[in-house]
Amino acid sequence: MRIIVCAKQVPDTSEVKIDPVKKTIIRDGVPSILNPDDANALEEALKVKDMYPDTVVSIVSMGPPQATDMLVECLAMGADEAFLLSDRAVGGSDTWATSNAITALIKSIGPFDMIFAGRQAIDGDTAQVGPQIAEKMDLPQVTYVQEFSISEDKKTVTVKRQLEDGYEEIKVNTPCMLTCIKELNTPRYMRVNGIVNACKKDAPIFVKSAKDVEVDLTTVGLEASPTHVFRSFTPAPKAPGMIISGEDEKAQAQALLCKLKEKHAI
């Protein structure tokens, strides 16, 4: 069995710089981490591997060459191999273009039984790439997975999908795409011997170009992206709200009216 895990390297801080032209985040020089939801995705894949040791856990990612740092972490946690699509041609991709690129990367590495992805990345917060990959690969998908189990014949998985006020229990045929949330599990630590092996020159980290994965270049990169970030900024903190108390509705309405007049709102 092979499980693909989509992982993204993200900046480890909210104090990030924004590229004035591309309106995207400048990642150089900012401490980077494995995206937290992706760590949950990897953990779930590794739990399956703990149960069925012949499982191969393959990481796929897209990003600059230094994203291999994050892939080292994935291998040190227990993943078997990692593929990084790193190419100027895919730089500046929005979610649509990114999912085109990652779909091509996944297709290039062969058959699989499941794809685990994090719900969303903490830098973009879109939660779109996982579902888009599923659509483009014509896979059934379940988002917001908070509980997971796999049938003995490994042909179906049963998941609990988090809703605002409860959960849905869904049975899905493999191959499928599941996007994971932090409630699913607690990601394991790296292991020292895992780090040693992942840092070796012959560690199974494979950096691929756009050409290697035969992606249609008109569907990736900044130019091909239908959405453009208009402006990236840190929102100003909102002033705290106020609860107006009073004896009855009339008194409360009067107090509200006074406040609004004070503020010249009416």
Next chain:
Amino acid sequence: MNFQLTKEQEKVRELVRKFALAEVEPIAADIDKEHRFPMENVQKMAQLGMMGVPFPAIYERRERGKDPVSYPIGGAGADHICYAITVEELARVCASTAVIVSAHTSLCCWPIYEYGTDEQRKKYLPDLLSGKKIGAFGLTEPNAGTDASGQQTKAVDMGDHWLLNGAKVFITNGGYADTFVVFAMTDKSKGNHGISAFIVEKGFKGFSIGKTEDKLGIHASSTTELIFEDCVVPKENLLGEVGKGFKIAMSTLDGGRIGIASQALGIAQGALDVTVDYMKSRKQFGKSLDKFQALAFEVAEMKTRIEAARLLVYKAAFLKDQHKPYGPAAAMAKYYAAETAMYVTTKAVQLHGGYGYTTDYPVERMMRDAKITEIYEGTTEVQKMVISASVFK
């Protein structure tokens, strides 16, 4: 010259720091207060490979004219700088947890790895390096501390086994260890050359653990007596050759000093970190403490000494990795890092004022913990003996 850590070393720091902050720091004050050995964290560290950091997964030996030898021993395969970083990062939040790893690794695993027979390595190292078993080292006696040659524990060759009689004191990990490297006099007339080393297992007939010491600091580390009353040690548990015990002990302590120096470095760094945070938030006379130049200069002094200590520690570890002589370098690292730990933690308490003297802040624990680094595995005075002897040789 390259002062850049490798990716492997950086990742080991990332791992141990993450582990230390999530698992060790939250209980550090409690286990200090309760004098409790943190077995749960030792088991977690074992799973992560932190109990066998600087040993290979596979033992390999090639000698001219002989068949190459190779067998698994289960080490993590990292270098001694990774080991130093591991101990440092643990000590940053809990000096007790750090010394559990250091004594186990440097004082028990290393001499078995270095001086053991293939049979001994195969028998003991897999369980020790995977952390299934904990190791300890028994050299010090009531009348043989710095003067380790005054060993009164005796080992008598009984033909098919050794018989040990005597007692050891101040043994780190004593109450929880399964495997002990123990030194005893096999021929008193030969002085230092009459000392031999043995591997003793918990449960050997005639071997028991004596009283547990009540200490100033490192409360969560187990420090006990070891008692040997007609203790039967199998012949094959002699470590190295008869009469080579003193050499084994001294070379083991050379490496152990890298571990303790790393512990001292970590304590100092931890104390500086919490002091910096405190100074930024604590306001007096209308401004935070870091805005007072006299106090900020204290921090400059602390930081500089820590950086100097770090360079000495990593250099000693580097020399060990390069298979170059590292005894004097380890002694300098241990001497300076220990003094730095004492200096920095004392200043840290001072900069915290009255709060620093209470158990509400970790610096009082760090100051108590720092003191032992100037004493065990060779006092500061012993380090100066080693250093000066290397100068005047």
